[in-house]
Amino acid sequence: MSSLHSALSQLEAERDQAQKHLDGINSAITVITRMAGKPVAATASVAAAAAPAAKGKKVKKAKRTMSPDARARIAAAQKARWARTKGSAPAATATAAAPAKAGKRTMTPAARRKIAAAQKARWAKFRAAKG
Numbered sequence: 001m002s003s004l005h006s007a008l009s010q011l012e013a014e015r016d017q018a019q020k021h022l023d024g025i026n027s028a029i030t031v032i033t034r035m036a037g038k039p040v041a042a043t044a045s046v047a048a049a050a051a052p053a054a055k056g057k058k059v060k061k062a063k064r065t066m067s068p069d070a071r072a073r074i075a076a077a078q079k080a081r082w083a084r085t086k087g088s089a090p091a092a093t094a095t096a097a098a099p100a101k102a103g104k105r106t107m108t109p110a111a112r113r114k115i116a117a118a119q120k121a122r123w124a125k126f127r128a129a130k131g
Contacts, residue, residue, distance in 0.1 A: 019057075 066074075107115075
């Protein structure tokens with residue numbers, strides 16, 4: 001049984017060493033790719049797919065960039081959503097008119113009296129039970 005444990009620990013050590021070696025190779029590829037002017041994201045994704053992460057370790061994904069046109073489209077869509085929420089939607093972006101919200105709701109005096117009477121009864125019951 002101890003020979004299995006020693007073999008397992010030896011294999012794990014070799015795996016860790018190979019992973020460190022592979023990380024070094026990947027970083028060298030990244031540096032050379034950047035120097036050549038190629039996008040790093042494609043190279044990093046290929047390297048990440050080729051070498052799955054070791055148990056318990058996280059693999060960093062390459063950051064994605066967004067084109068200015070895509071950012072402008074997203075910003076315009078968000079502005080349109082805010083405009084619809086605030087009720088001043090431009091005619092071109094509004095697909096359907098939102099129903100008008102009613103004003104602030106208030107309680108009738110009768111409802112207030114009913115709630116006050118119920119609360120007074122609760123407090124009276126509490127005080128009677130207390131002493």
